[in-house]
Amino acid sequence: LGCIILARVGDVRRFSDKKRFVAYCGLDPVVESSGKGVVSRGISRKGDGVLRRAFYLAALTAIRVNPVIKRFYEEHKGKLKGRKLIIACARKLAVITWAVLYYNKPFEADE
Known part of the structure; x- marks a missing residue:
């Protein structure tokens, strides 16, 4: 995943x-609103497909081995199902990746 991020993104700053x-990675949610309410339409898919797939596959593994992503998965299991939940985990992983690279600090699970 690290090589793909470096090759596709370059400087995250x-x-x-x-x-x-997250939008560049193609993992941003599409939300439509009208006078009556707000509806989520999935992800935009306008970003980099290679990054989106890399984060998706990384999320599949992280759900099993990363305590932060695993807890996020368990907390949202009732609201989301299937691929939507995995995409949400991939987005969470992308946000963590951005923060680590942007602030140049190691990841700490308690933050």
């Missing part, structure tokens, strides 16, 4: 916030 990085 060019993304001023996590939302822009």
Whole structure:
């Protein structure tokens, strides 16, 4: 995953916030709103497909071995199902990746 991020993204500091990085990865949610309510339509898929797939596959593993992603998965299991839940985990992993690279600090699970 690290090699793919370096090759596809380069310097992560060019993304001023996590939302822009997540959108570049193609993992940002599409939300439609009207007068009556808000509906989620999945992910935008406008970003880099290689990064999106890499984070998706990394999330599949992280759900089993990473305590932070595993806890996130367990907390959201009732609300989301199947691929939507895995995509949410992939997005969480992308946000963690952005923070580690942007702030140049090692990941600490208690943050």
